[in-house]
Amino acid sequence: MRDIRYLLTAWGNWSGSRIGTEYKAAWPLATASCDIRPMLSDADGETVDRAVGRLKHFDPLGYDIVVAYYRGKASCQMIGEAMEPHRHRTYVSKVLERAEAYIAGRVAELLEAA
Numbered sequence: 001m002r003d004i005r006y007l008l009t010a011w012g013n014w015s016g017s018r019i020g021t022e023y024k025a026a027w028p029l030a031t032a033s034c035d036i037r038p039m040l041s042d043a044d045g046e047t048v049d050r051a052v053g054r055l056k057h058f059d060p061l062g063y064d065i066v067v068a069y070y071r072g073k074a075s076c077q078m079i080g081e082a083m084e085p086h087r088h089r090t091y092v093s094k095v096l097e098r099a100e101a102y103i104a105g106r107v108a109e110l111l112e113a114a
Helices: 004-016 042-058 060-071 076-082 089-113
Strands: none
Touching: 004 042, 004 060, 004 089, 042 060, 042 089, 060 076, 060 089, 076 089
16 A cells, blocks of 8 residues: 555645645646656545545544645644644644544555445
């Protein structure tokens, strides 16, 4: 299985280039030829997106942290400071790790079903 952090980084780039709640592109987005950010195909992006969306029902805090970290490019420190009450970055890191493990399992399950 692909490395989940790489996959979520690529998902963050893929979903960040989309408009609206379904992340569908409103127009073709031009990328520089030297752009080396990891990206996903729409099919792979939608698979990861379904797994991340399922996380929202299972663990809303984990979902918020995954979205802030991978889509919003916020650090664990920044996320912790924005939480009420303020949390240490290690707390945020642990929640993020748990959410990544859940998403990895869901992505594997979705890929096996396909």
